[in-house]
Amino acid sequence: MNEPVGPAPTDAAKERVGARTFGIVTLAILSSRVLGLAREMFLAYLYGGEKRKWFDCFIAAFRLPNMLRDLFAEGALSTAFVTTFSKRAQTEGDQSAWTLASKMLTLATVAMSAISILGIVFARPITKLMAMGWVDAAPDKIEFTIELARIMYPFILLVSLAALVMGMLNAKKVFGMPAMASTFFNIFSIIGGGLIGWWMDPAFGKTSLIGFAIGTLIGGLAQLGVQLPSLRRAGYRFYLDFNWRDSGVRKVLQLMWPAVLSGSVVQVNVLMNSIFASYLTVKDGPVMWLNNSFRLIQLPLGLFGVAVATITLPAMSRLATEGITEDFKQTLARGLKLVFLMTLPSAVGMALLAEPIISIIYQRGRFSAEDTAMTALALRSYAWGLVFYSGIKVLQPAFYAIERRYIPLLVSIAAVIVSVGLNYLTVYRWKLGHEYLALGTSLSAIVNFTLLFLAMRTVARGIRGHELGRNFLKLGVSCAAMAAVCWAGQLTILHNFSQQHLLQKILTLGVTISLAAGVYFLANALLRNEEVGDMRRLVMRKLGRGKRA
DSSP states (O other), rough: OOOOOOOSSGGGGGGSHHHHHHHHHHHHHHHHHHHHHHHHHHHHHHGGGHHHHHHHHHHHHHHHHHHHHHHHTTTTHHHHHHHHHHHHHHHHHHHHHHHHHHHHHHHHHHHHHHHHHHHHTTTHHHHHHHHHHHHHHHHHHHHHHHHHHHHHHHHHHHHHHHHHHHHHHHHTTOOOHHHHHEEEEHHHEEEEEEEEHHHTTTTTTTTTHHHHHHHHHHHOOOEEEHTTHHHHHHTOOOOOOTTTHHHHHHHHHHHHHHHHHHHTTTHHHHHHHHHHTTTTOOOOOOOHHHHHHHHHHHHIIIIIHHHHHHHHHHHHHGGGOOOSSSHHHHHHHHHHHHHHHHHHHHHHHHHHHHHHHHHHOSSSOOOOOOHHHHHHHHHHHHTTHHHHHHHHHHHHHHHTTTTHHHHHHHHHHHHHHHHHHHHIIIIIIIIOTTHHHHHHHHHHHHHHHHHHHHHHHHHTOOOOOHHHHHHHHHHHHHHHHHHHHHHHHTTTTTTTTSSOHHHHHHHHHHHHHHHHHHHHHHHHHTTHHHHHHHHHHHHHTTTTTTTTT
């Protein structure tokens, strides 16, 4: 699963990111993200238009548990635990690492159960804080949001345990099932939530959203449960262990708390967008528009940013036991190049084709043309930051691997200040629309990535900056060629897109995207971008024709 694509004669080189492993994780995450998008499409179909008022409540209620899911499953807890677990397995053996795992699972169960209970008890003040603009303007929305939040807070416990299990499996080089776990969350939350919602309200009105809140818990339980057989096969047997004075537990916590703050910038920005959105002149809709557009951004972010980070973190943690070596720098640089290769064209495509993409995905049922236009505005603004969101997913864990955890913490504080400042100006001072909240998040990500990259160059005394610069220049030229195809498509087969029927829309947009992608990869091949060669060899292997590649 971890076979490198190119020549790998040394043991250290075996730690490098393999395109084959990247492909496995990418396909698993693709399944998860597509089903997550399907879940959002289903909810938009049911609760768009005049019902978006109540769907805003569901999104606001799920915002904090979902933020913690992103933070723990793809951020602080996973990063801190994988780093410590991998190093302990490397230096003290598997049994010592498994003992640490039992201590952390016991601690997480106790701590997150307490946090879930506190969330239920204090749901009212928390909800009022997170949707302050509704307190006076829409008190009925506040009350319903509180009711939904109390149902969904135990999700925090389930997702925290799932994150630890995922980290244990990743550290043991088991990537497929952990990456697939969110797929089961989406399947069970859609089916369970839909059935319970229909049972409570066959017309899928306000009350049916309670069913989807319960479905969220069912999905969280499934996300944890499907990973347990793989963990057992890896050799782990759980037992309660309350000896939390272990040095490994202390190490995880020491790494985790700075990571909670530094790794949560994007999630905190999204949360702040939700709070500021409640103060916008338009009260019903902005929360849903921002949520739906960010869901699309999460597709390439998860496929490429999270996939690469999932593979590189255990490798960098093991390599870091020998210091910041050339192999460490190579692993980090290659991870960034893979991320740039796939997320840059995704960002350009989403920015140029936002409205046709939103129309095909969401515009049906109660989701109106107005919802499409407003969601597209937010998507264009979020697209500016996609490359940087993804780069942060790779760069940030590298600091924890080399135990420089306070650098990303300080950088993150600066990024949050930028985001909050921009949100204040756009909402309170300039009275601008919801799309400027999304733009503020993107600008915050640009600041975050830039400062992290400069800091890593200083700490590591270079991370192949010239190589990355040449690579990015090639990608820029390729994206310019791709953008020309998208622009030509807008002037020709997409010019009357709103009047086309669904099959025609799918065909014309599909042709435009396919031609644009073809031009992009052809341009990269002509420019001899080596990462395209890695991806080509991966595809050839999957087709059974790449054994000599």
